[in-house]
Amino acid sequence: MNAFNSYVKKFLERVQTAHFLAWPYGELVNERDRHADVLSAPLTLHCGVTLKNRLVKAAMSDSLGDGAGRPSEQQIELYRRWADGGAALSIIGEVQVDHRFAEKPGNLVVGPRTDDTLLRRLAEAGSTDRAQIWPQLGHAGALAHAPISNPAGPSALDLDGLRCDELSLAEIKELPTAYARAASHAQAVGFGGVEIHAGHGFLLSQFLSPLFNRRSDHYGGSIEARCRILSEILQQVRHAVGDDFAVAVKINSSDQLDGGLSEADSLTAIELIDAESVDLIDISGGTYFPGAPASSDRRSAGPYFIDFARRARSVTHTPLMATGGFKTRAEAAEAVASNAVDLIGLARPLALDPDLASKWTRPGGGDPSFPEFDAPPPGGLTAWYSMRLTAIADGIEDEWDVELSDAIEAYEARDAERVDTWRRAFEVSNGEAG
Numbered sequence: 001m002n003a004f005n006s007y008v009k010k011f012l013e014r015v016q017t018a019h020f021l022a023w024p025y026g027e028l029v030n031e032r033d034r035h036a037d038v039l040s041a042p043l044t045l046h047c048g049v050t051l052k053n054r055l056v057k058a059a060m061s062d063s064l065g066d067g068a069g070r071p072s073e074q075q076i077e078l079y080r081r082w083a084d085g086g087a088a089l090s091i092i093g094e095v096q097v098d099h100r101f102a103e104k105p106g107n108l109v110v111g112p113r114t115d116d117t118l119l120r121r122l123a124e125a126g127s128t129d130r131a132q133i134w135p136q137l138g139h140a141g142a143l144a145h146a147p148i149s150n151p152a153g154p155s156a157l158d159l160d161g162l163r164c165d166e167l168s169l170a171e172i173k174e175l176p177t178a179y180a181r182a183a184s185h186a187q188a189v190g191f192g193g194v195e196i197h198a199g200h201g202f203l204l205s206q207f208l209s210p211l212f213n214r215r216s217d218h219y220g221g222s223i224e225a226r227c228r229i230l231s232e233i234l235q236q237v238r239h240a241v242g243d244d245f246a247v248a249v250k251i252n253s254s255d256q257l258d259g260g261l262s263e264a265d266s267l268t269a270i271e272l273i274d275a276e277s278v279d280l281i282d283i284s285g286g287t288y289f290p291g292a293p294a295s296s297d298r299r300s301a302g303p304y305f306i307d308f309a310r311r312a313r314s315v316t317h318t319p320l321m322a323t324g325g326f327k328t329r330a331e332a333a334e335a336v337a338s339n340a341v342d343l344i345g346l347a348r349p350l351a352l353d354p355d356l357a358s359k360w361t362r363p364g365g366g367d368p369s370f371p372e373f374d375a376p377p378p379g380g381l382t383a384w385y386s387m388r389l390t391a392i393a394d395g396i397e398d399e400w401d402v403e404l405s406d407a408i409e410a411y412e413a414r415d416a417e418r419v420d421t422w423r424r425a426f427e428v429s430n431g432e433a434g
Contacts, residue, residue: 033363035333040361043088043342045279045319049192049246051088051343052130054336055357058282058323058345059093059136059195059250061104063386063414064393067421069099069109071122074393079126079133081392082350086358088343090126091195091248091282095135097182099426101144101152103202105418110135110182113425116189123190134193134246137182139175141167141203142212143288148422153206154213154220162289172219172229175203176236183237183247193246193279196233201287204230205252208269209287211260223265227272234276248280249273250323253308256286263308267315274316282321282345283309303331306340313339321345328367329360351385354392373404380404383411 044050064075082090095108102109110119126133142153142164151164152171183194198204206212207229213220219228230249237247251269255261261269270281283305304325312320323345326332332344349356352368359366373381384407391400402410422428 035329035365036361036363038333038337039329043319045246047246047279048244049132051132053088053357053361054343055087055360056321056343056345057082057087057090057350058347059091060347061094062389063104063106064389065106065108067105067418068425069107069113070115071108071118074390076122076125078389078393079122080128081354083126083128083131083133085355086361087131087350089132089134092133092135094138097137097139097178101139101141101149101203103138103140103143104145105148105415105422108135110185114185119189127192132192134191134195134248135186136195136197136250137179138197139203141206143201147419148428153203154215169217175229176232179233180236180240184240187241187245193248195248195250195282196237197250198230199250199252199284201255201289205287209255209261211255211257223268224272227269231272231276234273234278238277246279247277248282249278250282250284253283253285253305257289260287267311270312271315274318278318280321281316281318282323283312284323303335306335309340319343323347327370329365332360348385351388376404380408383408386411
């Protein structure tokens with residue numbers, strides 16, 4: 001603070017002590033303090049887990065697994081940075097319950113071939129200073145990465161840019177056990193909870209969506225039937241981990257696609273989820289369906305899903321989190337103070353500043369500066385932010401200044417290299433996982 005601002009602040013303090021009217025500067029300082037107070041308040045979930053503040057590092061596909069489903073040293077360091085930076089909770093995106101249906105070769109896998117020593121180190125690194133760290137358990141389904149899998153979803157599809165087989169009834173019946181086994185594994189190595197990924201167009205989101213789910217058995221048709229496998233998974237996961245382990249769900253407010261999951265059906269799904277023993281519902285939207293715009297690539301101002309979250313309050317008693325579009329502390333504080341949500345999910349803001357949670361929970365604050373890109377190609381922003389995460393893990397984020405095209409090239413080259421590693425580790429041949 002320069003000398004003039006320091007003088008003004010001291011003068012205003014004397015004025016307020018003398019019971020004069022508060023000036024706008026003083027009001028601004030008080031407003032900033034209120035924002036910090038709102039966001040620094042702890043939240044205790046139904047399971048008894050207490051989050052130390054209202055700011056969550058939302059799940060991102062950080063692509064920092066080692067290519068064989070294991071945490072890398074970079075990934076361990078990245079989650080340590082977010083914990084040290086004040087986040088109450090960090091959610092590890094795209095942790096696969098079945099190596100045969102991974103989203104990318106940089107994903108983690110929780111299964112028989114997992115290196116538990118590395119997972120324990122990751123859980124420990126992400127839980128410093130009373131922080132929580134949870135894996136987001138997922139299955140890419142129809143959107144599984146073809147070079148390392150044989151994509152399969154609720155229904156067979158043969159579309160431009162998307163082809164997949166149909167899961168058999170027997171394969172669907174195996175899913176609750178797979179998720180429960182992964183959740184138990186996560187609990188055993190020291191994570192404080194799990195998030196079940198039912199959003200963004202991956203398998204459980206595909207079941208919820210009539211665009212992907214064209215089944216005629218009791219897993220397709222009405223929204224109640226399309227939600228059945230998610231409910232069965234939540235029931236079996238809770239049975240496996242007990243009552244004092246956090247279980248969250250990520251779900252779309254809508255798919256933002258013609259013929260996809262509507263907001264009305266999503267509200268029904270949330271009401272059904274509320275009947276299960278769930279500690280947190282994470283609201284997002286959109287899908288990675290080929291050619292579909294991602295919610296995170298929007299140019300609109302302000303948080304994306306707050307209005308929907310307010311509607312969801314009427315059908316659930318479960319704490320709510322909204323992820324997407326928060327760029328300022330004022331937006332985050334208003335969303336919590338107005339009771340629209342209980343928690344704020346931050347992804348790209350924490351890629352720009354891993355210490356942002358600490359700043360937003362203290363007076364003074366400070367908002368990140370977002371880069372602007374001219375007509376980025378599909379997936380380009382994901383590549384740029386993924387490489388930004390790598391820079392944070394390497395401790396060089398302050399010097400990192402990379403053009404979008406260079407970030408895309410580096411990201412794609414790394415994925416291509418990890419495809420070979422994945423295929424060797426999981427004995428993949430002819431595009432099908434062993």
